[in-house]
Amino acid sequence: MAKYSDKVDLYDDRGRVFASKVPLEALSPLQNPAIQKMVSYVKQCVSVNLEGVEKALATGAVGGKGCLINGRSLKVDLVKSAASIADEVKKNLQVSADDDTDVKVLKGGKHLLVKVPAKRLNAGVEYTTGATSTAAALCCAIVDQFKVNIWDADLVHASVWGRYPQTMEMLGGNVTSLLSVPQQNEGMGYALRNVPCAHIALITKKNAMNAAALSSILEQAAMFEMGDAIGDFERLHLMGLAYQGLNVNNLVYDIVKENSKQGTLGDVVISTVKRAIADGIIKPLAKAPSGYVNYTTDDLSKWNAYASAGLLAGTMVTCGAARSMQHTPSVFIYFNDLIERETSLPGVDFGRVEGTGVEMAFFSHSIYGGGNPAVFAGNHIVTRHSKGFTIPCVAAAVALDAGTTIYTPEKISGTTGEVLSEVPELREPLKYVNEAAVAIKGGV
């Protein structure tokens, strides 16, 4: 039986209704099979840059920037032999003939999308199995197929694994996972938050609604893992995922549409408040001497969900109008300032998004270095404070940018985002989560 009585209407990324009166918990990472599949794919799916391996072997440039081993090179036609390499990698990874191992050849052999079987991950406790077993399987495949001798095998290792194990991660390697190595996580349960927005925007092919959805799914699923979304706070995070990330009740889409031609950030705040009043989420509490009305609510988690949907809509309108990602921190601060002054109720995540915006503004506007919004993730030292409500907006903004940054999302993401966009569930999360929610709604 459902813990919460909330029901929501599901919509697609274009504002079309998909299903009505679905229990909120059908969208929970603890229940929704599509979300669980996505989390699993994030661990299982690994990108291989075969062209990169070939180049590294040919030139001896292995182990990251500035590293070149003169006199060492190995000419192997990896790209041309991608199909047989893929077969060999698959053979190496497969646990049983009917398991879910998959290796896809992409871009004429330049890239491989590898899906490591779940059985391998289940046999261990660390999500790095995806990257480690793919890298090792690839090394074995190259050594076997091209009959690499014992004196050159080390070069194959370095071209695939990069500088590891001298470094914590595979620095300069050609096998990448969406997830960073555990040592690079800010704290317990941060793994799913350590995915830069550049990857998210490219995986979703710069569809801002899907970028926000994928980011919100990863962030809010992480909240369960971090120990945030539990007890008194579980519904708060479920509401945030549903209303901000998954466009339930078409709230995000409606507010964007209302302000799409002329709207300012201030107009988006007003649209959000109007909708909250109309839906009975907030109501007047008392009138001050100036005539200013304090608003109150009986459901603060739902108010937070409305405000966070408004925040995403405000980002889409502001960054969308300017076709630029750099406006995000300004939206975080002033959307919240304005909505607090409009209602006298706390802003998104009760002040944490606003605080995050202040820091992010410094670190994304060349004041104290940092980088553009595409490098930010929920695990970033500057943006980790809001519990899942900030990064979906950053991902949407990165998707809406028309090319205003020196370091583009493509440059930051390398081949990872592009390769992982081949996974339908990651590319179009709204569709798959909606379908799964409908499939299980009776049982929730």
Add this chain to the structure above:
Amino acid sequence: MATYKPQFYPGKSKVAANRKKYMDPSYKLEKLRTVSDDDIVRLMGHRVPGEAYKSVHPPLEEMGEPACPIRELVEPTPGAKAGDRIRYIQMTDSVYFTPLTPYMRAWTGHTRYRGVDIGVLSGRVPLEARERDLEKVAKELVETEIFDPARCGIRGATVHGHSLRLDENGMMFDALRRFQFDKKTGEVVYVKDQIGVPLDKPISVGKPIKEDELRKRTSEYRVEDVAFRTDKEVVSFIERLHMLRTEAGFDPNRVKGI
């Protein structure tokens, strides 16, 4: 449904009323001076008047956009459509009864202008936008009642001065001496652009607003006039928000009807 009218800001003082007024986009800001379009361009120093806009990417129509429902919905600004660079105007506002305090610049900017990126720092407020959009915004920022020639500075760099005493002419300190008080005309003239590069010819931004008039128009709480603590409604609003943020952080389910 309760009748809802946007309220922008609490408070019963004249400062609060000014804040509300400036933040309300339906209120038309009073124009106090005229500065030509070319002079606005010269003051910012990003391009020479008449020069074509430089671009950071091709026009949207030429480059094509990814299939995204939000891009299809949200109309890009003229500058974004053309692929303009993102440029800025940066203001320093004196603590002596300036029309807009730094935070007010952000609040007012975001309620009045679309597609702007505003940041508030301790002594300066940059507003960034696509170049041709920025020029329109900058004109209104300089020509209307939210600008005072003596106590607002257009300063791209070396912004220091907002908290220093005014000089004998009531001018805010500027280490780069970008603006001067012309005793003959009683007007403030800029002899350097916002970065401090000398201008070919001075640009007048008009006469400083008189002290009593400034006190009427200011959005700044200040002990010599309307002290923040005297606006009980605003103080209680701030206290209420602080309480609600804290209580909600402890347990959102307990915050009901307060």
